[in-house]
Amino acid sequence: xxxxxxxxxxxxxxxxxxxxxxxxxxxxxxxxxxxxxxxxxxxxxxxxxxxxxxxxxxxxxxxxxxxxxxxxxxxxxxxxxxxxxxxxxxxxxxxxxxxxxxxxxxxxxxxxxxxxxxxxxxxxxxxxxxxxxxxxxxxxxxxxxxxxxxxxxxxxxxxxxxxxxxxxxxxxxxxxxxxxxxxxxxxxxxxxxxxxxxxxxxxxxxxxxxxxxxxxxxxxxxxxxxxxxxxxxxxxxxxxxxxxxxxxxxxxxxxxxxxxxxxxxxxxxxxxxxxxxx
Amino acid sequence: xxxxxxxxxxxxxxxxxxxxxxxxxxxxxxxxxxxxxxxxxxxxxxxxxxxxxxxxxxxxxxxxxxxxxxxxxxxxxxxxxxxxxxxxxxxxxxxxxxxxxxxxxxxxxxxxxxxxxxxxxxxxxxxxxxxxxxxxxxxxxxxxxxxxxxxxxxxxxxxxxxxxxxxxxxxxxxxxxxxxxxxxxxxxxxxxxxxxxxxxxxxxxxxxxxxxxxxxxxxxxxxxxxxxxxxxxxxxxxxxxxxxxxxxxxxxxxxxxxxxxxxxxxxxxx
Numbered sequence: 032x033x034x035x036x037x038x039x040x041x042x043x044x045x046x047x048x049x050x051x052x053x054x055x056x057x058x059x060x061x062x063x064x065x066x067x068x069x070x071x072x073x074x075x076x077x078x079x080x081x082x083x084x085x086x087x088x089x090x091x092x093x094x095x096x097x098x099x100x101x102x103x104x105x106x107x108x109x110x111x112x113x114x115x116x117x118x119x120x121x122x123x124x125x126x127x128x129x130x131x132x133x134x135x136x137x138x139x140x141x142x143x144x145x146x147x148x149x150x151x152x153x154x155x156x157x158x159x160x161x162x163x164x165x166x167x168x169x170x171x172x173x174x175x176x177x178x179x180x181x182x183x184x185x186x187x188x189x190x191x192x193x194x195x196x197x198x199x200x201x202x203x204x205x206x207x208x209x210x211x212x213x214x215x216x217x218x219x220x221x222x223x224x225x226x227x228x229x230x231x232x233x234x235x236x237x238x239x240x241x242x243x244x245x246x247x248x249x250x251x252x253x254x255x256x257x258x259x260x261x262x263x264x265x266x267x268x269x270x271x272x273x274x275x276x277x278x279x280x281x282x283x284x285x286x287x288x289x290x291x292x293x294x295x296x297x298x299x300x301x302x303x304x305x306x307x308x309x
Numbered sequence: 310x311x312x313x314x315x316x317x318x319x320x321x322x323x324x325x326x327x328x329x330x331x332x333x334x335x336x337x338x339x340x341x342x343x344x345x346x347x348x349x350x351x352x353x354x355x356x357x358x359x360x361x362x363x364x365x366x367x368x369x370x371x372x373x374x375x376x377x378x379x380x381x382x383x384x385x386x387x388x389x390x391x392x393x394x395x396x397x398x399x400x401x402x403x404x405x406x407x408x409x410x411x412x413x414x415x416x417x418x419x420x421x422x423x424x425x426x427x428x429x430x431x432x433x434x435x436x437x438x439x440x441x442x443x444x445x446x447x448x449x450x451x452x453x454x455x456x457x458x459x460x461x462x463x464x465x466x467x468x469x470x471x472x473x474x475x476x477x478x479x480x481x482x483x484x485x486x487x488x489x490x491x492x493x494x495x496x497x498x499x500x501x502x503x504x505x506x507x508x509x510x511x512x513x514x515x516x517x518x519x520x521x522x523x524x525x526x527x528x529x530x531x532x533x534x535x536x537x538x539x540x541x542x543x544x545x546x547x548x549x550x551x552x553x554x555x556x557x558x559x560x561x562x563x564x565x566x567x568x569x570x571x572x573x574x575x576x577x578x579x
Contacts, residue, residue, distance in 0.1 A: 092439055116445040124443035130436040144444040147451070150348070197444075 039101040041065035043201060043233050044089055049098035051084055058084050059257040061098065068200075071227050071234040073244045075268075076254035077279060082237040083127070085254065086203050089235060090122050091115050120148060123194030123202040123232075127209060129186040131178040137189050138174040141165070144196050164192040168222055184215035191222060195230070202226065204236040208243045220246045241280050245269075253279065332449075332527045339447065339454035340461075352455040360421050360456065360522075361463030365470055367420055368413045372471030375408045376400055376478030384487050394493040396483050398501030404475035405502055410510045411558055413471035414517035417464060418550035422525040425456055426546040429529025430539040438530065453530075457522040464518025465511045472510065509565045513558065520553045 039045050042065030051058040058081040066072050066089075076082050087093040088100055091108055100108040107118050131140050141161045142151075151157055165171040168188040178186055187207060194202055204223065208216035220243050227234050227247075238244055244251055244265075251268045253261040253276055261268055261276045268280060278285050284292075343349045379400045387393045429452060432438050441448040476498075483489045525546045532542030 087439075090443055092442060112447055116447065119443060119445035122443065124440070126436045126440055126443075128435060130440035132432075132437055132440070133435075144446070146348075147444065147446045193444075 037063045037065045039099075039106070040104045043068040043103060044235070045101040045104075046085075046088065047099045047101070049085070049088060049100065050096050051081065051088065051093065052096045057257055059254065062254075062257075062259060064252065064259065064262075066201075066233065066235055067250070068233050069227075069231050070249040071223065071236060071247050073236045073238060073248035073251045074254060075239060075241070075244055075251060075279065078239065080254045081257060082239075082254055083205050086205060086235060086237050089201075089203060090119055090124060092124075120144075120197055121200045123191075123197070123199040125187070125190050125194045125202065125204045125207055127205045129178070129183075129190035131186055131190055131193070133178050135177075136174065137161075137165070137170070137176050137178070137181075140178070140189065141193050141196050143193065148197065160196070161192075164196055165189075167195065167226070168192045169218075184211050184218065187211070187219055188222065191219075191226075195226065195232075198230070199232065201233045201235065204234065204238075206238055206240075207236060208238060208240045216240065216243060217246075219243075223247050239279075241282070255279075328531070329527055332530070333523055335449045336453050336457055336523060336526070339450045340458055342450055343454040343458060349450075349455065352451070353458050356455045356459035357463055359424075360417075360459045361467065364417060364420055364463075364467055367416055368467045368471045369474045371412050371416050372404070372409055372474035373478035375412055375471075376404055376475035376480075377482045379403055379408070379475075380479045380482035380487065384483070393487070393489055395497045395501075396487070396489055397479070397494040397498035400479035400483070401476055401498045401502045402506060404479065405472050405510045406506045407510075407558070409472040409475050410468045410513045410517065411554060413468045414464065414514065414521065414554045415551060417460075417467065417518070418521050418525075418547055418554065421460065422521045422546050422550045423543050425522065425525035426529040426532070426543045427539060429526055430532035430542045433530060433532055434534050434539060448530075453522075453526045456526055457519065460518040460522035461515060462518075464521070465514035468511055468514040472507070505569060509561070513561050516557055516561075517554050520557060521550045524549045524553060 037045060037047060039047070044066040046062055046064050049062045049064075050060050062085065074082050074085065084093060088095055088108070091100060091110070095108055098108075099106050102118055102121070105118075107115065110118065131137075132143065135143065138161050141164055142157050145151060145157065145160065161174055162171055165173065168191050170185060170188050170192060173181070173185070173189070178189070181189065191202075191207075207219050207223065211219065223234060223236065224247055226232050234247075236244075236247060248265055250262070250264060252259055253268065253271075255275050260273055261271045263271075268276065271277065271280075274285070277283070343353065380396060383396060383399050384393060387396055387399070429438070432452070438448045438452070441451055480491075480494060483494055484491045528542040528546035528549065532538045
């Protein structure tokens with residue numbers, strides 16, 4: 032049975048034959064993907080496979096070498112910056128390290144997108160908005176702190192509060208649990224689920240944390256060598272026949288990598304110790 | 310091999326120059342946008358404080374030392390010819406026309422240019438610039454325009470401060486240390502220094518300020534990842550600003566001289 036080709040109307044976010052090259056390096060090749068509205072799609076893949084670059088294309092922070100990106104059926108990858116600014120108001124982007132503005136307080140970070148797009152002269156309204164968004168991520172009371180004084184997990188939660196400041200339809204998460212302890216990672220997972228359920232937000236999550244992926248995903252897409260090699264729900268991925276998928280989800284090193292490690296060896300003719308440099 | 314490297318180098322340089330001029334164009338458009346949008350005025354005022362007000366002490370100190378050093382250096386030569394009372398002309402023309410504007414601009418390139426590149430470079434590597442963009446705000450409007458505008462508007466004022474302190478520094482050393490008659494000092498200065506000299510010196514500040522801000526912001530926006538990338542961008546920004554200041558100063562010397570000569574007969578008629 033042949034698969035029906037993806038159409039721009041097949042999802043809230045659709046990529047058609049998306050290809051990205053940096054000079055001679057091919058990052059991904061002809062990726063067609065339709066992201067369903069109101070669902071959480073998780074993109075997994077080994078480090079450096081182009082997951083983050085792919086996600087940046089969804090909001091046109093990067094322009095594709097070839098192919099198209101559609102948001103609600105409208106092509107967006109060729110738009111000028113002014114038109115893109117209006118489109119981007121429908122998105123929230125949670126960066127890997129939070130990307131909070133360190134010269135601004137938590138309050139100012141969250142009000143930043145609101146102040147940029149709306150004339151809000153009423154400070155009480157802004158206070159209420161910030162309180163609401165921070166309460167949603169369990170950070171109410173941190174309004175006047177600077178990002179430098181927050182922990183990694185707190186920073187990610189504030190970044191999430193900032194990402195939902197404009198009530199977006201889609202939130203893009205770039206490795207939301209990377210660098211966090213297991214408990215804080217689970218808090219972030221719960222938050223992603225909570226936002227999706229309560230606010231009916233479409234989520235796209237890039238991660239290599241399989242525990243997180245299984246917990247939050249309605250659908251998991253695996254990228255490898257610039258192509259999609261697996262696409263389906265958690266069970267489909269768990270039982271996928273592809274070796275690379277199995278190695279990745281079980282965190283197992285491949286035979287080729289093992290052979291290379293063995294070949295490298297650890298015993299050399301000359302073994303240096305710190306005393307040799309005295 | 311050599312031809313291949315030369316070709317690659319040329320393509321890279323032409324590409325970078327093109328990107329820089331596109332950046333300048335986008336910044337100029339953002340500048341007009343910022344001026345017409347009162348909502349951006351607080352951002353501009355914040356940058357004016359950081360770039361302008363906080364640079365006053367360093368620029369004034371530079372100016373004062375320039376005037377004082379000129380007085381000490383030039384006195385011996387003029388005194389040997391019996392022209393020591395004309396020391397004021399030499400000091401004040403040098404300060405007002407060249408040394409005040411150029412040295413104030415160089416100090417700004419170090420203080421402000423370095424800070425701008427480091428700040429924007431760090432924002433770039435920590436994805437804060439991408440975050441601005443992802444929230445539907447043009448980072449050139451939000452980050453570059455206020456900084457360029459503050460530099461453009463305040464560098465001429467800073468040059469006035471440098472000139473003023475240069476003149477006072479020269480006067481102080483000439484009159485109190487070298488015992489030159491104060492009346493003669495000021496008289497000769499008033500005859501020798503024209504309004505044209507002062508105005509052209511201040512006018513240069515406008516262009517120097519613009520060049521410092523644009524080069525520094527561009528380097529910050531395009532810096533490579535990591536601490537080394539930010540450090541390298543800061544170095545490149547300072548060297549670029551310094552070279553541009555010297556080049557612009559040369560261009561202005563030629564242009565202003567031609568304009569002066571063109572209008573000199575007219576001035577005599579008036």
